[in-house]
Amino acid sequence: MKLAPNYREIEGKSTGFRVLLGGLGLLAALAFGAFLYMEHSGHYVTGMTNQIVWGMPHVFAIFLIVAASGALNVASIGTVFGKSLYKPLGRLSGLLAIALLLGGLMVLVLDLGHPDRLIVAMTYYNFKSIFAWNIILYNGFLAVTIVYLWFMMERKMNRYYRAAGTVAFVWRLILTTGTGSIFGWLVARSAYDMAMLAPMFIIMSFAFGLAIFILVLMAAYSWTGRPLGDAVLFRLKNLLGVFIAAVLYFVMVYHLSNLYATEHHGVERFILMDGGIYTQLFWIVQILIGSLLPLAMVYHPTIGKSRPAIATASLLVIIGGMAQVYVLLIGGQAYPLEIFPGYEVTSSFHDGVVNSYSPSIWEITLGVGGVAVALLVVTIAIRVLRFLPVSLADDAVDPHAAKAD
């Protein structure tokens, strides 16, 4: 017996809800203040320099954008691959994808040297530039996902929603490939000169997006007192385990193939052995805390069934993911450009030395604001529209499909 899930807005009358809204609103407001300050003074008040040109805001932005496309996976699994257990989660998945993308784009735009020229960025296109293509891909992703959500939520359009879901799925794959290719184009920088980056970004997006999805789902259901059964949650956390393992595998292949190419030995040594903060972030935060530990947690026979542990594991994946983007982005810039292979280089412009970067409070505030805006969008949307099923208890989700999958 199959029950159609019953979606309803959350009540949003509790003090907790107001505190949540207020807190997120405050973080967003602080970010806006930080942005105004940076734009007014110029970027000299930030940690960025002419050597590390993309700093903390880009770490947040890239993380959010990558996670956005991954957050849509849950919907895709339900729609495109027909797994009925995931179907009731599709609306939240689409919403989260849109929200994360908006948050990420906001950070990206507000860190521009000329955010006031957004209209220029939208009207002047250099079609050779992967960056310009990304602007199109991001806007398209928003549009496609909104249509997908609409078809999902509007009964009359229901019969098209599978097609819309397929378009959205393909689009998100292209989008993440595009994001990864931003780095792939930087041929001169040893850390990025790898065809591996685009597929690695796709698999990273799976893990980051799902981790955020699990956290948001758990928070929404426990704070509103709606039932969330083990069937759904355990399925998701097992999937998270698969994705974490896949990211680990890709990271390993990435570094091994880098080690295979002699011209990349320098940067590999830097990241893996003597890069100081980057080496520590890589081994301790990304690999140990952000991958191995949550992997062990979700698959542990008893810990893996504890809800706090599942939430913690998801949080660790997010922290590890941020570290991964940081190491890749900032570490890749910190390592000096090889302009004169075989020579030691010195100059007044920091040639041949490892560049240092310390993020300013403004950049961090802006980045955190992007996260806050994403969560704010989700919170308000589930308050005013029917995104969440009233129940995700085991007997409410399709039990037969649950067994068959």
Added chain:
Amino acid sequence: MSDTSNRIDSARRAFLNKAGAAAGAAAIAPGVFLTTPAVARPADQPVSSEKRWGILVDTNKCASNCDACVTACKDENGWGSTEHHSSQEQQSQWIRKVEIRNRSTGFVATLPLMCQHCEHPPCVDVCPTGASFKRADGIVLVDKHICIGCRYCMMACPYKARSFIHEDLEDQLPWAPRGKGTVESCTLCVQRVDNDGTPACVEACSAENHNALVFGNLNDENSDISRELARAESIELRADLALNTGVRYRGI
């Protein structure tokens, strides 16, 4: 310095040109236009691909204790002491002196490093708005009007030739406009080249009697630079990237 009046002339001409076609030009202060000098050539002389401008740097002649080229560039283009808040890592450098030491032989050389005016410039390829562009004569410039300050070009340039302006600037030179939040780099002194002049660095190097820099049209086989290149060995930096740079080096 013989060329000062010429330069001001050119600036004035550029100014008038623009005043005529001022439709899109934004005046940021009286007399200062946020426009690239790319249009500073006389109207009767369009930039043509018959020319490809280049510089040959002979490191054998480049003196280790000399930075006349850098000083001349600062004076000509008005960078160097203009950023008062930015840290040293944040300040613009259009051209810099680099000392290199061969790891296996110990051989030491010094050389100026600036935008290499690539024929296939990665900065232009990645720029989302087309603000980075290459003129028909091979000079690579940034249009300060449409640069959004995304800094992707800085990520893409293999030579770290570009700088981002981290603060408001005052007292700008009319022939070399700059602007907070945009990216800039060596312009090969378009304001001089378009008036049959020579880039300031090249002139300064000759004035010091080092003659380490030769400027000219790479497409003219009789130009000084073409004859020098034909006479003896020279290299492109990061030749593996096949960018066909307009700036070439000898002696390393």
